[in-house]
Amino acid sequence: MRKTMKIGGVAAIAGAVVAAAVVTGGPATGQQDPHSGGALNDAFASAAAEFDVPRDLVVAVGYGESHLDGHDGKPSQDNGFGVMHLVSNPARHTLEQAAELTELPAAALRSETAANVRGGAAVLRALADEQGLDGAARDRLGAWYPVVAAYGGARDDRVARMYADTVYDLLASGVTAKPGGERVVVASQAVEPELGRFANVRALDDVSGDVHAQDYPNAIWTPASPANYSAGRSQAITTVVIHVTEGSYAGTISWFQNPDAQVSAHYVVRSADGEITHMVADGDTAWHARSGNPYSIGIEHEGFIDDPSWFTDAMYRSSAALTSWLCDTYGIPKDRTGIVGHSEVPGNDHTDPGPNWNWDYYIQLVNGG
Incomplete structure (x- = not known):
C-alpha cells in the first residue's frame, strides 16, 4: 500500500499524457465514448492511470463538483x-x-x-x-464509496452520504x-456501492427520524x-x-455547517432535481446579504453564475x-420588488444570480404560471 505518491511535478504530466494515448481509463471503468478525445479526456485518462483510480469515478466526482468547468481558476464559495x-x-486543505x-505548485492546481485533475486523482x-483499499478493491467501482464520501469533506455523515450518493x-x-x-462521456453502468459504515447512516432525505421540520414543509431540515x-x-x-x-x-x-464559514442562507436548492435543504429557520437571521440580512430570506441555488447548465427546470420550479x-x-409581493437578486441588495458586491438566471420565467412560476 502506497503511503506517499509524490510523482515528478510538471514533467510527470507530460509523461502521463503520453500514457493516456494507450490507457483509456483506470480500472473497472465503463466503456469510454470512442469519439471522445482532447486535452480534458487525456487529463482524466492519464491521472486515472497514474494514481490507479477508476477514470469514470474521477470524471463523476469532477462533474458533481463543477460540471467539468474550471471557471478560469476563480474560487468557489468555500x-x-x-x-x-x-x-x-480553514477546515479543508485538499489543494x-x-x-x-x-x-505541483498550488497556482497550477488552481488554474x-x-x-x-491530476491533483484530484x-x-x-x-x-x-x-481507507485500506488494496489493488483488488481499487478495481471495484463500488469499493470507492467511502473514499468519495470522504472527498466531499462534510462533517455531517448524512451530508457525506448524500455527496457519495x-x-x-x-x-x-x-x-x-x-x-x-x-465531449466527455461516462457510460451508464450498474454499480453496487459498498457502503461500509455508511450503511448505518440515514440518508439526508429520510426525515423519518427527525424530531421536527422547520418552516417550509417540503424541505429537508439540516441546520x-x-x-x-x-x-x-x-426587522x-x-x-x-x-x-x-x-x-x-x-x-x-457542508460549508454552512462549518463554524469557520461565517456565512449561511435559509435554504439551498439542488440543481438536478430541485431538492431543498432548510438550514436556518425563517425566524432567525442568516448571514447572506449584508445589509439585507435583517429583513430577508436567502435562497441559494446550486451552480455557478457563468454556467447556465446548472439552472434546470426542476430547480426553477422547486425554488x-x-x-x-x-x-x-x-x-411579500410576488414581483421584482419583493424578490431580488443578491447583486441588487444595497451594500453588496456580489453579482449573483447573474445574466443566465431567467427572471421572467422564475417570476411567472412564482405566480403559478
Missing part, C-alpha cells in the same frame, strides 16, 4: 478551485494536499485543468490508501458533458452552524433574495414553489 474542486480553507502529493488515491447516481445514469466544446447566523430578527421579513452557490449542493451545505410559499406566508 475557496475550492478547478474541475475537481481542490479546497483551501495543499494535492500540491504535496504531485509536487490549470490538467494539473487540477492524487487526493482520491490518498484517501483510498487511508450523488456521484454514484451519476455513474448509474451516465455523464455527457461538453466543457469548452470537448447550519449557530456560529454562522444570528438568532431572531430585528420584519419583506424580501426574498436569490443567490447562486458558486459551488455544489453538498459542498454548500419558485418555495418562494411562492414564502411570499404567501410573510406577505
Whole structure:
C-alpha cells in the first residue's frame, strides 16, 4: 500500500499524457465514448492511470463538483478551485494536499485543468490508501464509496452520504458533458456501492427520524452552524433574495455547517432535481446579504453564475414553489420588488444570480404560471 505518491511535478504530466494515448481509463471503468478525445479526456485518462483510480469515478466526482468547468481558476464559495474542486480553507486543505502529493505548485492546481485533475486523482488515491483499499478493491467501482464520501469533506455523515450518493447516481445514469466544446462521456453502468459504515447512516432525505421540520414543509431540515447566523430578527421579513452557490449542493451545505464559514442562507436548492435543504429557520437571521440580512430570506441555488447548465427546470420550479410559499406566508409581493437578486441588495458586491438566471420565467412560476 502506497503511503506517499509524490510523482515528478510538471514533467510527470507530460509523461502521463503520453500514457493516456494507450490507457483509456483506470480500472473497472465503463466503456469510454470512442469519439471522445482532447486535452480534458487525456487529463482524466492519464491521472486515472497514474494514481490507479477508476477514470469514470474521477470524471463523476469532477462533474458533481463543477460540471467539468474550471471557471478560469476563480474560487468557489468555500475557496475550492478547478474541475475537481481542490479546497483551501480553514477546515479543508485538499489543494495543499494535492500540491504535496504531485509536487505541483498550488497556482497550477488552481488554474490549470490538467494539473487540477491530476491533483484530484492524487487526493482520491490518498484517501483510498487511508481507507485500506488494496489493488483488488481499487478495481471495484463500488469499493470507492467511502473514499468519495470522504472527498466531499462534510462533517455531517448524512451530508457525506448524500455527496457519495450523488456521484454514484451519476455513474448509474451516465455523464455527457461538453466543457469548452470537448465531449466527455461516462457510460451508464450498474454499480453496487459498498457502503461500509455508511450503511448505518440515514440518508439526508429520510426525515423519518427527525424530531421536527422547520418552516417550509417540503424541505429537508439540516441546520447550519449557530456560529454562522444570528438568532431572531430585528426587522420584519419583506424580501426574498436569490443567490447562486458558486459551488455544489453538498459542498454548500457542508460549508454552512462549518463554524469557520461565517456565512449561511435559509435554504439551498439542488440543481438536478430541485431538492431543498432548510438550514436556518425563517425566524432567525442568516448571514447572506449584508445589509439585507435583517429583513430577508436567502435562497441559494446550486451552480455557478457563468454556467447556465446548472439552472434546470426542476430547480426553477422547486425554488419558485418555495418562494411562492414564502411570499404567501410573510406577505411579500410576488414581483421584482419583493424578490431580488443578491447583486441588487444595497451594500453588496456580489453579482449573483447573474445574466443566465431567467427572471421572467422564475417570476411567472412564482405566480403559478
